[in-house]
Amino acid sequence: MVNYRISDLMTCTIADMLKDGETVFHGVSSQMPMVAMHLARKLHAPNLVHLNIPGGVNPSSVKQSSYSSAGSDLVEAGESYFPLDQIFDLSMRGKLDVAFLGGIQFDINGNVNASVIGDYHKPKVRLPGGAGSAVLIPTAKKAIIWRTKHDPRTFVEQVEFVTTRGNLWKIVTPLCVFVFKNGKLQLDSIHPHTTLEEVQKQTGFELIYDEVRYTKEPTAKQLQMLKQIDPYDYRSVEF
Amino acid sequence: MYKLQSLKEAAGTISNQSTVALGGNVLHRAPMAFVRELARQEKKELRLVKTAGAHDIDLLCAVGAVGTVDAGFVSYETVYGLPPHYRKAVQTGEVKANEHACYTVISALRGASANVPFMPVSGLKYGDLLEHNDYFVVVEDPFTGEPVTLVRTIFPDVAVIHVQECDEEGNAIIDGPKFEDVLMSRAADRVIITTEQVVSPFRIKQNKEKIDIPAFLVDAVVHVPGGAAPASCYKKYDVDEKALREFIGLKEKQEIIEFVRKYDKKDYQHERRNRTW
Numbered sequence: 001m002v003n004y005r006i007s008d009l010m011t012c013t014i015a016d017m018l019k020d021g022e023t024v025f026h027g028v029s030s031q032m033p034m035v036a037m038h039l040a041r042k043l044h045a046p047n048l049v050h051l052n053i054p055g056g057v058n059p060s061s062v063k064q065s066s067y068s069s070a071g072s073d074l075v076e077a078g079e080s081y082f083p084l085d086q087i088f089d090l091s092m093r094g095k096l097d098v099a100f101l102g103g104i105q106f107d108i109n110g111n112v113n114a115s116v117i118g119d120y121h122k123p124k125v126r127l128p129g130g131a132g133s134a135v136l137i138p139t140a141k142k143a144i145i146w147r148t149k150h151d152p153r154t155f156v157e158q159v160e161f162v163t164t165r166g167n168l169w170k171i172v173t174p175l176c177v178f179v180f181k182n183g184k185l186q187l188d189s190i191h192p193h194t195t196l197e198e199v200q201k202q203t204g205f206e207l208i209y210d211e212v213r214y215t216k217e218p219t220a221k222q223l224q225m226l227k228q229i230d231p232y233d234y235r236s237v238e239f
Numbered sequence: 240m241y242k243l244q245s246l247k248e249a250a251g252t253i254s255n256q257s258t259v260a261l262g263g264n265v266l267h268r269a270p271m272a273f274v275r276e277l278a279r280q281e282k283k284e285l286r287l288v289k290t291a292g293a294h295d296i297d298l299l300c301a302v303g304a305v306g307t308v309d310a311g312f313v314s315y316e317t318v319y320g321l322p323p324h325y326r327k328a329v330q331t332g333e334v335k336a337n338e339h340a341c342y343t344v345i346s347a348l349r350g351a352s353a354n355v356p357f358m359p360v361s362g363l364k365y366g367d368l369l370e371h372n373d374y375f376v377v378v379e380d381p382f383t384g385e386p387v388t389l390v391r392t393i394f395p396d397v398a399v400i401h402v403q404e405c406d407e408e409g410n411a412i413i414d415g416p417k418f419e420d421v422l423m424s425r426a427a428d429r430v431i432i433t434t435e436q437v438v439s440p441f442r443i444k445q446n447k448e449k450i451d452i453p454a455f456l457v458d459a460v461v462h463v464p465g466g467a468a469p470a471s472c473y474k475k476y477d478v479d480e481k482a483l484r485e486f487i488g489l490k491e492k493q494e495i496i497e498f499v500r501k502y503d504k505k506d507y508q509h510e511r512r513n514r515t516w
Contacts, residue, residue, distance in 0.1 A: 028264075028265050029316045031317065053291075053416075053418075054264070054267075054416030067480070068478075070264055070266075071267060072415035072471070072474075075415050076415070083416065084341070084345075084418070084419070085345045085422065088342040091362065115367075115368070123330055124330065125330065126325070126329040126330050126336060128312050129311055129313060129339075130311065130312070130340060131291060131311045131312035132311065132342060133340065135341075135343065135360065138362050138363075138365060139361070161367050163367070163368060164340075164366045164368075165365050166364065166365060237317050
């Protein structure tokens with residue numbers, strides 16, 4: 001039995017979704033996917049292409065990104081320069097394999113809200129905005145969303161505002177992994193520390209699943225590598 | 240041509256309701272000294288343009304200087320959290336938030352750079368942003384008959400860009416990530432550079448292939464070391480965590496004015512316009 005935290009599990013689960021050779025992008029406020037991408041490159045996907053907003057391709061280290069996943073440290077540690085506007089263009093022409101995106105609210109039909117709660121023009125809550133989501137979720141081959149909050153206000157029957165939808169592939173939460181299949185958000189796996197009842201209780205729509213699978217636990221090798229590449233635990237900043 | 244100006248002079252050329260493109264990205268290389276001067280000069284109804292903003296947009300919202308914000312994302316990233324003043328201003332209806340998809344800001348600026356009224360965007364296909372915003376429209380591609388989304392061009396009156404090195408004529412070099420700054424300098428009607436260092440034309444000429452913004456595009460150069468603080472400036476300084484946290488906690492307008500005042504000495508230290516290299 002290996003010892004790990006939810007943030008470790010989420011990071012390793014995300015890393016396992018990435019394949020060798022894929023072009024993968026993360027934006028701002030994205031420390032967890034940044035670490036997961038680096039983990040994948042260090043273990044099973046050495047040829048994964050790590051892209052980010054400042055433009056540092058394949059940064060050799062992510063240890064300096066303490067408060068930002070869009071800082072110049074990624075360029076300094078990178079092997080070449082390929083900035084945001086060109087990453088967007090890359091996605092538009094169908095050559096971005098995976099994009100990591102956020103959001104505040106998600107519904108059973110795969111709609112994502114990162115914009116507002118309440119009226120768009122005079123909102124009750126103005127959210128940060130979808131950043132690249134509205135153009136990347138439809139154009140990247142696969143969009144992965146991670147959210148460190150899983151409650152009935154986050155996973156709802158219908159979002160209050162549709163910032164975007166499209167090639168949403170997976171959503172990773174502290175309780176489970178959802179997969180978007182046949183136009184619906186379906187349960188892919190639940191994490192080992194939780195139960196189907198708990199996931200259902202924290203989800204605002206009826207869960208769809210054929211069988212209950214458990215998320216793979218992080219391996220000792222993954223955890224050891226995480227300690228090495230992320231010694232300051234940036235992967236947990238959202239917890 | 241000699242273009243060095245004081246911060247006061249350069250900010251004085253910005254009229255109320257101007258469309259202002261701000262350089263940098265989130266907590267990095269934002270033109271904060273210039274932003275503070277816009278606040279001191281009590282500008283009103285500015286139309287701010289940026290792919291992803293943070294302290295710059297939040298501060299101008301806090302002093303009531305903003306009319307609209309065209310951006311894909313406004314937040315301080317996870318560690319510092321959401322921008323309280325921007326949120327409040329949008330939620331009370333004082334500021335209009337024109338949400339973009341970052342890329343559509345880039346497209347809208349590319350439109351200005353090439354002087355066309357709109358740009359097609361291939362990725363923006365679904366969602367309420369298309370329905371609720373009048374700067375996006377879906378039309379029929381005249382060549383194929385397929386639907387295509389257009390974004391209306393944003394023509395900035397001025398781009399304000401903070402750089403590490405610039406000569407007195409305006410040849411500017413950005414160290415590290417350039418974000419959208421080079422594009423902004425081509426899209427805006429006027430360009431104001433604030434710079435950490437004013438270097439000699441001789442030194443700039445030795446690095447001419449590194450010049451990101453050539454002098455002929457630049458209208459004014461302002462020498463203001465520390466001009467991005469409390470945001471970071473690559474190779475010069477990192478974020479000022481204490482100042483950012485202090486600012487995010489402020490509530491009253493008077494407190495904001497005090498916060499800006501604390502930077503007066505630093506922002507004005509090179510007010511004299513003589514040669515400094």
